[in-house]
Amino acid sequence: MTIFIDDASPRIARRLRLEREARGWSLADLAGRSGVSKATISKIEREEASPTAVVLVRLAAAFDLTFAGLLLRAEGEGKRLSRAADQWSGATRPPAICVAKCSAA
Numbered sequence: 001m002t003i004f005i006d007d008a009s010p011r012i013a014r015r016l017r018l019e020r021e022a023r024g025w026s027l028a029d030l031a032g033r034s035g036v037s038k039a040t041i042s043k044i045e046r047e048e049a050s051p052t053a054v055v056l057v058r059l060a061a062a063f064d065l066t067f068a069g070l071l072l073r074a075e076g077e078g079k080r081l082s083r084a085a086d087q088w089s090g091a092t093r094p095p096a097i098c099v100a101k102c103s104a105a
Helices: 009-022 027-034 038-045 053-062 067-076 096-102
Strands: none
Touching: 009 027, 009 038, 009 067, 027 038, 027 053, 038 053, 053 067
């Protein structure tokens, strides 16, 4: 039996920093909006602390995201699922299911 351990902490840390910096917020700004201390946010972003679910819910809410939305973004930039039409690059023919519906677009 093989056991796989997937430590999401580094991805969550990077995502939190990315979300904060994309908004031009300082640690103090995020702390004020979330109710989580600057020191805690800094430690999470530097991977020196693992956030609890409650802390992640507060941080996600500050970004106007759900907890699940934050985790999805951390996992794969929120692009795990996409419509067939959105997957078509133009270099190849669109998927057959999309031909009738997408050719008008």
